[in-house]
Amino acid sequence: MQLQQHQEQARYTTIAIVLHWLIAVLIVxxxxxxxxxxxxxxxxxxxxxYFxxxxxxxxxxxLLAALRLLWRLKQRPPALPAAMPAWQRGAAHGLHHLLYFMMFxxxxxGYLYTLAAGVPVVWFGLFKLPVFFAKNAALAETLKPVHYWLNMLLAGLVGLHLLAALKHQLIDRDGTMRRMLPGRSH
Ligand code: HEM
Ligand code: HEM
Structure with a gap:
C-alpha cells in the first residue's frame, strides 16, 4: 500500500479515468x-x-465530453515525467487539445447534419433534443461530408494517440500508461 503511494499521486483522478475510457469505448x-x-x-x-x-x-x-472538459478545467492532470523532452510535452499537449476539440x-x-436532413433526435427514445432550424437539403449535403471527414481526422488523431501510448508503454517504459489506468485495489 505504502509502496504504491507515489504512483497513486501520479495518476489522473478516478473521474478523469472513467470519463476517458467511457468516451473512448463510445467513440469506437x-x-x-x-x-x-x-x-x-x-x-x-x-x-x-442502428441509426x-x-x-x-x-x-x-x-454530454460526457462537456462534463470531462469542465472536470479538466478544475482538476489539473499530474505533472509529466521530468525526463520527458520539451518537444514531446508540446506534441502531447497539442494532440490532447485536438482530441478535446474533436470530441465536440x-x-x-452529426447532430447538425441530422437536423438539416429534417430528422429530430429523440435521445434513447425518451428525450426530444432541440431543433434549432428547419430541414435544409442544401445544408445537409454540405454537412454529410463534414461529418465524414471530421471522423477520418479523429481516427487519424486517435491512431497517433494510441501509437504514442504504446511507445511510452513498450519502448520508454516510463509509466505513462498507468496514469490513465485505475489503481490496483489491494
Ligand atoms: C462520437 C460521435 C460520433 C462518431 C464517432 C460518428 C461517426 C460516424 C461515422 C464513421 C459515420 C459514417 C460516415 C459515412 O460512412 O458516410 C457516421 C454517419 C452518420 N452519423 Fe455519426 N458519429 C458520431 C455522432 C453522431 C451524432 C451525435 C449524430 C446525430 C445525432 C450522428 C449522425 C449520423 C448520421 C445521420 C450518419 C449517416 C450519414 C450518411 O447517411 O452518410 N452521428 N457517423
Ligand atoms: C477515442 C479514443 C480516445 C480519445 C478521444 C482519447 C483522448 C485523450 C485525451 C484528450 C487525453 C488527455 C487527457 C487530459 O489531459 O485531460 C488522453 C490521455 C491519455 N490517453 Fe487517451 N484517448 C482515447 C483512447 C486512448 C487509448 C486507446 C489509449 C491507450 C491504449 C489511451 C491512452 C491514454 C493515456 C495513457 C493518457 C494519459 C496521457 C498522460 O499521461 O498525460 N487513450 N486521452
Whole structure:
C-alpha cells in the first residue's frame, strides 16, 4: 500500500479515468456503427435501429465530453515525467487539445447534419433534443461530408494517440500508461 503511494499521486483522478475510457469505448462503438449502418442498402428496421443507436451514443459522447472538459478545467492532470523532452510535452499537449476539440466537433456535426436532413433526435427514445432550424437539403449535403471527414481526422488523431501510448508503454517504459489506468485495489 505504502509502496504504491507515489504512483497513486501520479495518476489522473478516478473521474478523469472513467470519463476517458467511457468516451473512448463510445467513440469506437459509434464510429464502427456509423460505417456499418451506412453500408446497409435500402431501408430496413435494423438499419433504422442502428441509426438511432448511433445518434444516442454520439449525443452521449457530447454530454460526457462537456462534463470531462469542465472536470479538466478544475482538476489539473499530474505533472509529466521530468525526463520527458520539451518537444514531446508540446506534441502531447497539442494532440490532447485536438482530441478535446474533436470530441465536440464530431458529434455536433452529426447532430447538425441530422437536423438539416429534417430528422429530430429523440435521445434513447425518451428525450426530444432541440431543433434549432428547419430541414435544409442544401445544408445537409454540405454537412454529410463534414461529418465524414471530421471522423477520418479523429481516427487519424486517435491512431497517433494510441501509437504514442504504446511507445511510452513498450519502448520508454516510463509509466505513462498507468496514469490513465485505475489503481490496483489491494
Ligand atoms: C462520437 C460521435 C460520433 C462518431 C464517432 C460518428 C461517426 C460516424 C461515422 C464513421 C459515420 C459514417 C460516415 C459515412 O460512412 O458516410 C457516421 C454517419 C452518420 N452519423 Fe455519426 N458519429 C458520431 C455522432 C453522431 C451524432 C451525435 C449524430 C446525430 C445525432 C450522428 C449522425 C449520423 C448520421 C445521420 C450518419 C449517416 C450519414 C450518411 O447517411 O452518410 N452521428 N457517423
Ligand atoms: C477515442 C479514443 C480516445 C480519445 C478521444 C482519447 C483522448 C485523450 C485525451 C484528450 C487525453 C488527455 C487527457 C487530459 O489531459 O485531460 C488522453 C490521455 C491519455 N490517453 Fe487517451 N484517448 C482515447 C483512447 C486512448 C487509448 C486507446 C489509449 C491507450 C491504449 C489511451 C491512452 C491514454 C493515456 C495513457 C493518457 C494519459 C496521457 C498522460 O499521461 O498525460 N487513450 N486521452
Amino acid at each position: 462503438g459509434a464510429f464502427t456503427l456509423g460505417l456499418v449502418m451506412t453500408d446497409i442498402p435500402g431501408f430496413s428496421p435494423t438499419k433504422l435501429r 438511432s443507436w448511433h445518434k444516442w451514443a454520439g449525443v452521449t459522447v457530447l 466537433a464530431v458529434p455536433v456535426s
